[in-house]
Amino acid sequence: MNGLEGIKVVDLTQYVAGPACPRILGEMGATVYKIEPFTGDEQRTQGASWGMKYKTAFDDAAFDMSSMNKKWLSLNLKSPEGKAVIEKLLADADIFVTSFRDGALKRLGLDYESVSQKFPHLVWGQMRGYGERGAEKDSKGFDATSYSARGGLVMSFPQKNEYFEPANAPVAIGDWNSSVALTSGVLAALVRRLRTGQGDKVTVNLYHAACWAMTSAIIARQQGAEYPKNRRNAPCPTNNSYQSQDGVWFLMCFGHYNKYFELVMTTIDLDHLVGNKDYDTLEVINSTGANTQVVAWMEEAFAKQDFTYWEKLFKERDIPFQKCFTVDDILVDDEAFDNDILRKINYDDLGEYTVTTTPVRIASVGDPELRRSRPIGYDTREVMKEYGYSQAEIDAMTSTGAVLCYSGKPAPESVLTPTQGPGWPKS
Numbered sequence: 001m002n003g004l005e006g007i008k009v010v011d012l013t014q015y016v017a018g019p020a021c022p023r024i025l026g027e028m029g030a031t032v033y034k035i036e037p038f039t040g041d042e043q044r045t046q047g048a049s050w051g052m053k054y055k056t057a058f059d060d061a062a063f064d065m066s067s068m069n070k071k072w073l074s075l076n077l078k079s080p081e082g083k084a085v086i087e088k089l090l091a092d093a094d095i096f097v098t099s100f101r102d103g104a105l106k107r108l109g110l111d112y113e114s115v116s117q118k119f120p121h122l123v124w125g126q127m128r129g130y131g132e133r134g135a136e137k138d139s140k141g142f143d144a145t146s147y148s149a150r151g152g153l154v155m156s157f158p159q160k161n162e163y164f165e166p167a168n169a170p171v172a173i174g175d176w177n178s179s180v181a182l183t184s185g186v187l188a189a190l191v192r193r194l195r196t197g198q199g200d201k202v203t204v205n206l207y208h209a210a211c212w213a214m215t216s217a218i219i220a221r222q223q224g225a226e227y228p229k230n231r232r233n234a235p236c237p238t239n240n241s242y243q244s245q246d247g248v249w250f251l252m253c254f255g256h257y258n259k260y261f262e263l264v265m266t267t268i269d270l271d272h273l274v275g276n277k278d279y280d281t282l283e284v285i286n287s288t289g290a291n292t293q294v295v296a297w298m299e300e301a302f303a304k305q306d307f308t309y310w311e312k313l314f315k316e317r318d319i320p321f322q323k324c325f326t327v328d329d330i331l332v333d334d335e336a337f338d339n340d341i342l343r344k345i346n347y348d349d350l351g352e353y354t355v356t357t358t359p360v361r362i363a364s365v366g367d368p369e370l371r372r373s374r375p376i377g378y379d380t381r382e383v384m385k386e387y388g389y390s391q392a393e394i395d396a397m398t399s400t401g402a403v404l405c406y407s408g409k410p411a412p413e414s415v416l417t418p419t420q421g422p423g424w425p426k427s
Helices: 017-027 061-067 079-094 102-108 110-116 143-151 173-196 206-213 215-221 257-269 282-288 293-301 306-315 327-331 333-337 380-386 390-400
Strands: 008-012 031-036 070-075 095-098 125-129 198-205 239-243 249-253 319-325 342-347 353-354
Touching: 008 249, 017 031, 017 061, 017 125, 061 342, 061 353, 079 110, 079 390, 095 390, 102 327, 110 125, 110 353, 125 173, 143 173, 143 206, 173 206, 198 206, 198 215, 206 215, 215 319, 215 342, 239 293, 282 293, 306 319, 306 327, 306 342, 319 380, 333 342, 380 390
Parallel strands: 008 031, 008 095, 031 070, 095 125, 125 198
Antiparallel strands: 239 249, 249 319, 342 353
16 A cells, blocks of 8 residues: 555645645545535636636646645535535545635534534544634635735735835745645544544644744744844845846855854955954844844855856855745756656646646655546546445436536546656655
8 A cells, every 4th residue: 555545535625725735635645535516616716816817628727736636526515415425425534624614614514513423533624714713713814815914924025125015925825835734734633543543623724824934033023033124134144145246146044154154254255254253153243233244245245256156166165055046947947857846747728837746755655646637526426426326316416406417528638647757656
């Protein structure tokens, strides 16, 4: 058995943060049953908000990103027959993941208390905008609001200067990161279930995940550190961004300034500062304000040579640095393709796309297969047959509006055939 093979997950989620968790579990080998309303997951409409212009019935790269490696069912959960289908799935499942709010879950009888009473073995996981207590507990929460805005990211990223505006954080940046937290939680609860037979409740909220990401800022601010920051006033000049003569921005990361001061200064031809007690420790330069002078000297030094010069020197001397990549840089980065961080997928109508894989690797799984999303209700009939429904029963439930079975043209081979990474087959 490899990875999570044999583990079954019921996915009742919308948008990105919730659905991305089952996608990760699917790439780890779990079987994921995605439940959609007849109108579909609203993420199917969101490519335009990402700045994407093109999609078809089968080719939707924006939707695929949170919804690969799933089986697709469409149920009317307000009908007794549709509710009975999801309960059959839950009875046989290991994990239930939802991003619905508490009120909707209670109305559907899918809140933790109701589900755990019927299925005490089940791990119940919920992605929330805000926590379970406090004034915002029932509020809608999205990546942009709960994570990036309330979590402080949009006010911390810009340079502090006279003309300050909030940053536009990349779309869904908090969703993707929060999904990893929910995945870790449901897997921990699954371990407990496998040991004791008892399920558990797992919640993650976007605001909490943002505060976790901002931990250093939250702690440091209480001793006077400023957010947003001005790079010319960096408290640690060797952990800061600089620009080379040819205009390339890069970031050096030596947080232990005192230890590496001599190495850095001799590398960038500021040897005369070595041994100068006014500049060679963080304690002194931050008490006197000399940190700004050290940054200025380092700026002048870096501006004397092109980036290729500094890149060669830094690698020779094992100084941690990195060019500040744009998205365009990432899209052509061999490191990302060599390690299956990025993978090429061919869409019949859209052409070749570069997509991201999930960031966890399990040796027994290797680089996971990626199976693209499918139209609403594409697998409803097949899965219901697996769970004992007859053709006649499925037809009757379709006619009464309890379930939706896809009836369009078959998916092309490109959709049905999984893509494989450079490390596949698994070890």
